[in-house]
Amino acid sequence: MAGNILGTQVFYDADCNLQALVGKKITVLGYGSQGHAHALNLKESGMDVQIGLREGSKSWKEAEEAGFVVKETGDAVKGADVVMILIPDELQAETYEKSIAPNLKKGAYLAFAHGFNIHFGKIKPAADVNVFMVAPKGPGHLVRRTFQEGSGVPCLYAVYADPSGDTKEVALAWASGVGGGRSGILETDFRQETETDLFGEQAVLCGGVCALMQTGFEVLVEAGYNPVNAYFECVHEMKLIIDLIYEGGFETMRKSISNTAEFGDYITGPKVIPASAKEAMRGVLKDIQDGKFADQFLSDYAAGYPYLNEQRKQSAAHQVEEVGGELRKLMPWIKK
Numbered sequence: 001m002a003g004n005i006l007g008t009q010v011f012y013d014a015d016c017n018l019q020a021l022v023g024k025k026i027t028v029l030g031y032g033s034q035g036h037a038h039a040l041n042l043k044e045s046g047m048d049v050q051i052g053l054r055e056g057s058k059s060w061k062e063a064e065e066a067g068f069v070v071k072e073t074g075d076a077v078k079g080a081d082v083v084m085i086l087i088p089d090e091l092q093a094e095t096y097e098k099s100i101a102p103n104l105k106k107g108a109y110l111a112f113a114h115g116f117n118i119h120f121g122k123i124k125p126a127a128d129v130n131v132f133m134v135a136p137k138g139p140g141h142l143v144r145r146t147f148q149e150g151s152g153v154p155c156l157y158a159v160y161a162d163p164s165g166d167t168k169e170v171a172l173a174w175a176s177g178v179g180g181g182r183s184g185i186l187e188t189d190f191r192q193e194t195e196t197d198l199f200g201e202q203a204v205l206c207g208g209v210c211a212l213m214q215t216g217f218e219v220l221v222e223a224g225y226n227p228v229n230a231y232f233e234c235v236h237e238m239k240l241i242i243d244l245i246y247e248g249g250f251e252t253m254r255k256s257i258s259n260t261a262e263f264g265d266y267i268t269g270p271k272v273i274p275a276s277a278k279e280a281m282r283g284v285l286k287d288i289q290d291g292k293f294a295d296q297f298l299s300d301y302a303a304g305y306p307y308l309n310e311q312r313k314q315s316a317a318h319q320v321e322e323v324g325g326e327l328r329k330l331m332p333w334i335k336k
């Protein structure tokens, strides 16, 4: 039954009423990473789900082959009781203006898997629209795979607007239907989810980790060491360490490494992430809170992604990728 983890409300399947969604017409917009997972899991939980995509969409055929009725976005929104927007964040505001808002039924439920557009005011739903979020804390393929295995990825859920008075029940039913109630559905709000999600991926998970690995690789190679050794030590082995932390926290990881590695861990960690790095992280957080990052990202999109494309080109050309490509050929078992 519902519980509490460090002050956060947690709900499980037994606390959720799937009947809040059964019989409702559900439209999932997008059939990508999250879209296919939400749609298939909900369908197998007994829900009436159709898919909305833009004309000419690459995912159209795949969704049809999975047994869904697929319609163009505006047509898929018409008559739907619940509309979950699972298209890229930067496309959502214009899609909302053009195809969703004009077709959205009065009193419908509008749902998101990330609070970005609501929190930064890029989408402003009408007063009669119920708004909630169910954000699985994992990529779509994991949401799907764990569901098929009988478990599920924990989800965050939040209610932003509740004119009908039962949006929480509908949100919990959604989270349970995609498998979240098998591990835990944790309560949050749009601000918390959006700002911590962006901060985590930028400062730590994607930005921080990649910069750390690449810089370590460069230091060794520039000092004359073999790029093969540099790659193994600074990039390849990251997964082995992360797996241990994932499994049992820092303590499990530190128990598994040598005393030499653990001693170096304590002595060197604060040297590479000194107080100034923490200051830089605070700056990153401020840009997220102010909406500066959101606007930077959206203007790059509006201009045709000049920055994003240039960064992709530069990253692909870095020596670390070439070395990694060669070394992975020695380990074909890595793929699948």
Ligand code: NDP
Pocket (backbone or CB within 6 Å): 029, 030, 031, 032, 033, 034, 035, 052, 053, 054, 056, 057, 058, 059, 060, 073, 085, 086, 087, 088, 089, 091, 095, 113, 114, 135, 136, 138, 139, 140
């Ligand atoms: P993807 O890029 O994987 O999928 C996008 C899907 O939307 C594709 O099927 C694409 O089809 C379709 N699409 C694109 N533009 C339109 C449009 N204008 N109208 C209709 N369909 C369109 O997205 P994600 O699943 O990564 O992200 C979706 C949401 O989920 C985002 O809000 C994201 O922040 C959130 N989220 C993502 C997570 C993840 O692991 N990826 C984790 C948690 C939340 P096509 O391009 O073929 O036309």
Ligand code: MG
Pocket (backbone or CB within 6 Å): 197, 198, 201
């Ligand atoms: Mg994220």
